[in-house]
Amino acid sequence: MAERDVREVGGAWADFQVHSFPEPAADLASFVDHFWAVSWDLGDQPPYRQLVVPNPTVQLSFPNGAAQVHGVGRRSGHKVLAGAGRVFGVAFRPGCFRPFLGRSVSTITGRVLPAAEVFGPVPARAVLEAEDAGEQARIVEGFLRSAWPAPDPAAEHVASVVALVAGDPGLTRVSDLAERLGTHVRSVQRLFAEYVGVGPKWVIRRYRLREVTDRMARSAAVDWAGVAAELGYSDQAHLARDFTAMIGESPTRYAARYPAP
Template sequence: MLYPHVQAGIAKIDRRPPSAALAPFVEFYWHVRWRTDEPYDTKVLSHPNVHLVFEEPVPLVYGVDRTLFVRRLEGRGQVLGVKFLPGGFRAFTAGPVIDLADRRVPASRVFGPEVEDAGRAVLAHEDVDAMARRAEEFLLRDLPAPDPVAGEVAAMVEAITSDPALFRVDQAAEKLHVSIRTLQRLFAEYVGASPKWVLRRARLHEAVSRADQGVPIDWTTLADDLGYSDQSHMTRDFTATVGVSPAKYAGT
């Protein structure tokens, strides 16, 4: 979430872990409750995850947003989201996860009309734990068998996003002992974004994280640390996605 210090005065964010039965599929549940007198556009630099969101008027499935996710908050409200592990949503959908990229679709298309009743039951609560339990009850009713390939893909995403020395797809493929084509195919099928996008987004997350710390930053050194050819390259990449330069974002 961008501009966390600003958004802290508008929205409260909570997380809850999944049960052991859902741990192969779900990373965590997230809850946002907001109150604002003026409309506010919340902005999120998305990760390579699919989300099921219980919200009004109907629950939605959000594919990986490869740009910048923006949602307008008005008045008072709340939503509960299910953040699936990279690859974890594949077992719930009929086609490759890349088909959901940059899209939000009614959850009933994936989970059937029953998800709308589940959404009303979730949102009837104010307590986050109760909301998460309701969401779990729904997902557990027709839980698919864990897909071992999905687990392998989740481990691949973790491996390449947590290694600061990886900047290119060929490096990632070598580290993971697969061909570039295999890596691309697995990410299209299970993740919903290309390996190149995942690597690039991980660099942007690190840049934003540093900027949010509120301390002076040597942007040239950071660009080098993140594998950019120079500071201008990082600035262009950051600005194209976030909408402002790194220096301007850090000063907000």
């Protein structure tokens, strides 16, 4: 394994990059989960490989005067940061990009495409030239209102189902989710493929692993065996394999990214 970049460890990445989450306007809440903005200035430092972990959200990002739609990615990836720059982004509620796309969200899973293919003209230059993240948010809000799709009750239903998965750590099996919804496993699978872009098993797994990273952020010491049992894993080794496959690093290696509490 290559020698580790010391800027990954103990929160050192925060010395050259800033993350913020401007609050979206309330009228966008039916489709937008959150806005995000990141800026960085590496000065004369070498480029930095930023780990990007997957989430069950379609993203609209505005990097360097462009605009891109990112389908849900099943595994982690890296973005290389060099020099100075900034990106503004929109994370759509899981299930709620389907009305904008007009077709199954699984057709863009793992893909990045020009936003104009989905939305038509996009104010990428205005977002690039905006003074700060607050102004970027206002520009993007106006754009999203102009692109507002027709209502789709199924999108709201799927968003509520994903919220149920996210909020219940004891929910670890698709069959349990189907039973909770009073339907069949296959029906849940079809609904998730159409509206989320990935299956319910993947979504459950991702949110249970987020429980793990949340605990890392809160504490330097994690009872791995206890967490594995609580989240429905047969043993600690199974949790470690699942974590590494999705996040791209072992739990202990990933935990080192956080500053000491």
